[in-house]
Amino acid sequence: MKKNKFSLTSAILSVICVVFVAEAAAPAASIGNSQYFWWIFLLIAFLLPYGLISAELGTTYTSEGGLYDWVTKAFGHRWGSRVSWYYWVNFPLWMASLAVVCPDLIEAMTGIRSGTLLSIVIELLFIWIVIWLSYYPVSDSLWILNGAAVIKVILAVLIGILGIYTAVTKGVANEVTVQSLLPSFDLRSLSFISVILFNMLGFEVICTMADEMKNPKKQIPQSIITAGIVIAAIYLFSAFGIGVAIPADQINTGSGLMDAFKLLTGIDNGWFIGLMAFLFLLTLFGNMISWSFGVNSLACYAAKQGDMLKPFGKVSKKNGMPIGSSLMNGGIASIIVIIAPLLPNQDLFWAFFSLNLVMVLLAYVPAFPAFYKLRKIDPSSPRPFKVSGSDNFLKFLMILPMLLILISLVFTAVPLQFDSETLSEQLPILIGSILLVLVGEVIIWCKKITKEGAQKNG
Known part of the structure; x- marks a missing residue:
């Protein structure tokens, strides 16, 4: 049976599906008008x-290990193990944060208010539908990724269009002044x-899908560059x-997008x-499914290299998909949503999402020095896409x-004020x-x- 292959269009849409996170737009908007400065600056x-960096590393090292592989080649297995753990453990936390929405x-969608028990059932259904879909190759789910994008x-x-119309006809909720636009x-x-x-x-997630592409050496950098431009535009919009x-001070981090509509x-x-609620729900499925391929592939690959626990390396006998990692995703996320009603902080979306933020950002910290070190220790590897510039530019x-x-990790996780509200949120x-x-x-x-x-027994 012939295997489906990514076209360039599918690769671009997959990058958009992975990188553009619609539910995270509301927390970012909580910054106020200065968000525009931060968006453009970042x-x-x-x-x-x-x-x-992702385009160079992704086309130079095309294994399914992605981020883990880059860091391991540069700094050894101990750092590779850390990256694979941080990268994997963020996923069930993120899935739980979306499930509670x-x-x-x-x-x-229905007008039916759900009690605690029904809410948990809905949340578990969301989690296990994602897990079920992650059992199949990414090429079998192209219609989901493309549709979600x-x-x-x-x-x-x-x-954005509704915002423009409202701004012209009724004004804006956050007054726009020069001062408010400053950081x-x-x-x-x-x-x-x-x-x-x-x-x-998420750009590196597309690199773990290289085997599904017709021409990954060209499609990876092309999809990253094109999708990056599109993503920047739609985020700002x-x-x-x-x-x-x-x-800004009234935006709900979990329901902000729907509240805005x-x-x-x-x-x-x-x-x-x-x-709109139905479409938003579909994007949540798209987020989880697209990221699950990269997260599960990386964790499985790391387990096979001896840097993650053995159950992470379990694969399907039918299609070779990493089902061990996926099952543990589902199990941990399920436990989280079941105990969630007992937690003292009931802003559950932000509670789980912020912890996910810290862990996934930690995974990326060593990736940037890995890029520079691999240039130094492995200059002979062919680089179909190579970042040009002097040594000082590469360091920068x-x-x-x-x-x-x-x-950003410090400001997210470390309480820098000691009032009760800050401590209850960040501690x-x-x-x-x-x-x-x-x-x-x-x-x-x-x-x-x-x-x-x-080694001793050997």
Whole structure:
């Protein structure tokens, strides 16, 4: 049976599906009008170097290990193990954060309010539909990825158009002044900078799909560059629409996009809001399915190299897909949503999403120095796409995005004020992040002991 292959159009749409995260637009809009400065600044200072680096590494090292493979080649298996753990563990946290949004979307579609038990059932259905779809090769799900990408663009363009119309006819919720457009350095705004960075991540996921492409050497850099331009435009457009509709300090991180549609149209329910909720729900499935291929492939690959626990390396006998990692995704995400009603912080979307942010950003920190080191230690590998520039330019390209990630991690997870509200929001994120990092170190230690025992017995 002939295997489906990515066309360039499918590759571009897949990058859009992976990188453009519609549900993260609302937390970013919480920054206020200064979000436009941060978007433009980070598009230049982070997205551009990150996209160039991903294009070079993705076309030079085309294994399914992606980010893990790059870091392992540069810094060894211990750092590779850390990256694979951070990269994987973010996914069930993210899936749980999206699952808790689903009952509200179902209510907007049907008008039926769900209690605690029904909400958990809906959340579990979302999780396990994603897990089931992740059992099949990415080429079998092209229609989902392409469809989700198109829907995301439609939602972003539509909310932008409604924002323009409302701004012209009724004014804006956040008054636009020169002062408001300047960068805001208050701690609340800075804590959301990590969301903008997160909104730009995922280019390396397309690199793990190289085997599904007709010509990955050309398609990877072409899809990254083209999709990057489109993504930058639709992010700014959707951010504008939300900013027109809702005062920054009143934006709900979980329901902000749907709230903006309601305010911009003046409609609280009905077929249009139901349709928007349905389309938004489809984009959530698209996010999870597209990222699951990259996350599961990386974790499985790392397990086969001895840098993740053995169950992560389990694959389907039928099609070779990494089902071990996928099953653990589903199990952990299910546990999270079941115990969620018992948690003291009931802003569940942001609670889970922010912890996901910290872990996934940690995974990217060593990727940038890995790019520079691989240039030095492996200059002979063919580089179909090569970032040009002097050695100092390459160092700058490496350091700038890495520093931005580290700074954003501090503002997201470390309480810099000690009032009760800040502590209640950020202290659980800090504690959760430390615990997850420690679990990763235990895994590294266990794998080290296992390897040493095997060598002695050998």
